Amino acid sequence: MVPGPTLPMKIQAPKGTRDFYPKQMAWRNYILDAWRRVSVRNGFDHVDGPIFELLDLYKIKSGDGIVSELFNFEDRGQRQLALRPEFTPTLARMVAAQAHALPKPIKWFCMPNLCRAERPQRGRLREFFQWNVDLLGCDEPIADAECIFTAVDLLRELGLGPHQVRVKISHRQTVRHVLVKLGVAEDKIIDAFNLLDRRDRLERKEFVANAAALGLDETRVQRLDEIGRMVFPAGRIDQMRTQIGVDDELGDLAGLDRELTAFGISDWCEYDLGIVRGLAYYTGIVFEIHEASGAERAMAGGGRYDGLIKLFGGPDTPAVGMGMGDVVLMNVLTDKGLMPEDASPRPDVFVIAASDAAAGRVSSVAAALRRRGLHTRFSYKSTRNVGKLLKDAAAAQARHAVILDDEASQGVASVKDLASGGQTQVAIADLPAHFTG
């Protein structure tokens, strides 16, 4: 064999990123369009920030440890910049900068692409999209509930039901009361939260040893473990009151419970004090949304973070928010057969030339239809075989074909309905009105 000419090296996409060909992009749009539609109808305003920020911005919320988890670089002026690994610091910066000018409450959503320097694995990529919904300036349970409602509204919009996904809710203060009641000292509370959080990843022996270090004896360790595994249905918070033996400490959660019922989503929600969320900045309710079998990573997570805006230099501002990534969501929808096979927009019209004389009219007919907003395609082939061209129209999923033949010179075209097969004659000048009519 004669060796061929040396081909240029084919460069791959970077590890952990995605190429969105038309089919994949249609799926991405299917998700992102739903995020936007549901956000708008729930009264949230769309915002966004830069794809990169000053590196220091991320240290404010997460400390120096964050640096190893993100992509950072320098500009020509030696400024340290970083690709955004999350949106919340940008949101906090933007709110802090305009805090006094912005009408309250602030209801914002965004759908940024985020970048993390992680090892790619199922459900985790180096670039992904995340839906963020935040409500600032209101500390009433209605704000917490509306944030959860918006997430549930999205899941329902995409065909999921309460038997398939669960909203698992806890409350920082309730857990704190339980821990204190068990005998955990105030200065060990953070350690105890961390222990609860890592519960499922620890051997029983390790868990007991760690709990002992918090000052808990065997009986109390067992009680802590039990409480971490209890699940109480929303709408029936009395069960929780009795079984956990808390009362006033449930104050906030009781208010939330009433609102979840009012919003009509208590069947989607349950209380689970084992939900901690790693992030230290939450101050009230926290929640995660999981596929019911628990097989996947969390689909969404959020909670109340009343201290954050102040931390970024703004005024004291109550806040609640949630984030939902596109990767796990799409995995869950795909597994359940809820992603459409083909989410691409379908052409309204496919224009066909049945003769050489008519071919010169294709662009002008297409132009007139497009100007009226009709999704119009045509063939670039030189064939005038109507059967073949109708196959191309069908392959493009077009709803109608406009066939231009020798009658086109008299200003008349045939319109074929590609679903029913029915065909009618329409004046070329009337085509736009015929389809928009």
Added chain:
Amino acid sequence: MVPGPTLPMKIQAPKGTRDFYPKQMAWRNYILDAWRRVSVRNGFDHVDGPIFELLDLYKIKSGDGIVSELFNFEDRGQRQLALRPEFTPTLARMVAAQAHALPKPIKWFCMPNLCRAERPQRGRLREFFQWNVDLLGCDEPIADAECIFTAVDLLRELGLGPHQVRVKISHRQTVRHVLVKLGVAEDKIIDAFNLLDRRDRLERKEFVANAAALGLDETRVQRLDEIGRMVFPAGRIDQMRTQIGVDDELGDLAGLDRELTAFGISDWCEYDLGIVRGLAYYTGIVFEIHEASGAERAMAGGGRYDGLIKLFGGPDTPAVGMGMGDVVLMNVLTDKGLMPEDASPRPDVFVIAASDAAAGRVSSVAAALRRRGLHTRFSYKSTRNVGKLLKDAAAAQARHAVILDDEASQGVASVKDLASGGQTQVAIADLPAHFTG
């Protein structure tokens, strides 16, 4: 004065980037939604790639010189990565990787955010959005014309007319013929293109000196300068034939001229052999879209680049495409008063509680409306003053107010049309149907 507590440092957005608060984001959506709508109706499929690529990808098309114009960084595996400064290399990589599987012609559009390490100035930012439209696998003038038509369709969609913006078209081969005819040697053609490109930034003396270096005497320099300044209306290419004294060399441009007329956009277009485009990879037509007075940077640019896919390891593939940034476009639209004052989505309904008893029903009424797709807002204030709350509804630009008062307990609400002021009674259970009709 007593000094206040030390506030945390307020961190700014990075230089040359933008914060999109709701008002700015609504404008961005106004532009990007139009890009997408116009792309789809012109038969282009939406695609996207990663926000960063391997640095080497950008060197294939632009050489090592590109590195100083982009933001680059290393991942943990010492791979050199770069934020995308343009989309074309990603497109070429994606097409090359799937060249044999993709149906032809390939008609793709995208609207990526791009990052360039430039000094920010009017019309140029470090992060911006760019609309890309590419048609690959067809080397007929109809493809060139359709690409230009799609750009014009967008400009018209946003309210611009042919007296406000001009599509200035040239052709690499026509200019080459003119240069050869003037006596420029084949090996000086690239230098001559560069000289034409920089014409307006050079002193007359410099221009003449540079032209002399190309072997042109004073008469021929003057002729080159004249030709660079001539503008010929599209649809009347004969004028060009006569005045420039070319004939067969106009072949391709004559085909384009027929198609521009067929697409009905010749009044937007003109031929201007002074348009060169800095990019060396164009092989056929090139064009730029300018605001008619010439006061702004180019609003869009594009052309035919038949050699690029092969350069990226794919098969020989004819291609034509164009890019339009959001920054200059928005400047032009704003200057001409064509940007909407408020592009935010308007609420369909604003729910108001006129009594404490009714307040508990606000979330359930809002939830029912939102589930039916209605953009629904409500007040988070504790006031029950209907006058004040109606002011909030009007400030939110809502179309209707639903007023829940003591009659809510009998299942009835008042619906107020906020434009006409008209008010009717509607059963609460019928509200979603009332508005979706």
